[in-house]
Amino acid sequence: MGEVTGTRVAPLVALRRESADEAAGALVLLHGRGADEHDLFPLLDLLDPERRLLGVTPGGPLHLPPGGRHWYALGGIPTPDPATFHDTAPRLxxxxxxxxxxxxxxxxxxxSQGAVMSWAMSLGPGRARPAAVVAMSGFLPRVEGWPLSPERLAGLPVGIVHGSLDPVIPAEFGREAAEVLSAAGADVLRLETAVPHMVDPAWIEPLRELVRKATTTA
Structure with missing residues (x-):
């Protein structure tokens, strides 16, 4: 394995969008490779327009070529580089x-990478159950020493959205995640639209409803 060169940033930086009143929950969105904590910040208002939730967008701790922030070094799909992944995961x-x-x-x-880390945090060893997971254009990570437990999300809402024209992370990885989580008993919302590696505006309304339901107590 080649040496990964980069500068780690500690602690994690993050942007916060406060809730309008007492927060009913939180919405945490993780950016993709080479972006930063500003990238998904506008999605907070799109997915939670009433500002019921605390919104947080942390930045990945690694600076790697070709620039921007990263959660791990590339090791292939669906195999993040183990060294950088195991360094970042405990910090997140x-x-x-x-x-x-x-x-x-x-x-x-x-x-993308943020969806991968969302799966890692939700399904990884010793993790608590979140209110819901929203995985956009990512994959279930396969990393030695980081077993996934999909059954942990049984009964919980999970949004898995992907572009069928994605040249970076093929849509088959979104389909695989949906099949695995459905078989584990999660309440899966599966959307696949004809876009490349991007957030499709068509995803916003159904994901907004998923976020609202996941954070509304009866």
């Missing part, structure tokens, strides 16, 4: 655990 765990709201009130989501 600590960030989530330090939120003022417990994870069971947090909708955790992300795009």
């Amino acid at each position: 765990e600590a960030f989530l655990d330090a939120l003022e709201l417990p994870l069971e009130k947090v909708v955790l989501g992300g795009f």
Whole structure:
């Protein structure tokens, strides 16, 4: 394995969008490779327009070529580089655990690498159950020493959305995730639209409804 060169940033930086009143939960969105904490910040208002939730967009701790922030170095699909993944995962765990709201009130989501890390945090060893997961254009990570437990999300809402024209992470990985989570008993919302590696505006309304239901108590 080649040496990964980069500068780690500690602690994780993050943008916050406060709730309008007392927060009913939190919405945490993780950006993709080479972006940063600003990238998905506009999605907070799109997915939670009434500002019922605390919104948080942390930045990945690695600076790697070709620029921007990263959650791990590329190791292939669906195999993140183990060294950088195992370095980052505990730091993201600590960030989530330090939120003022417990994870069971947090909708955790992300795009591309951010979707991968959302799965890692939701299904990885010793993790608590979030309120819901929103995985946009990602894959279930296969990393030695980081087993996934899909059954942990049984009964919980899970949004899995992907572009059928995605040249970066093929749509088959979104289909695989939907099949695995459905078989594990999760309440899966599956959307696949004819777009490349991007967030399709057509996804916003159904994901907004998923976020609302996941954070509304009877």
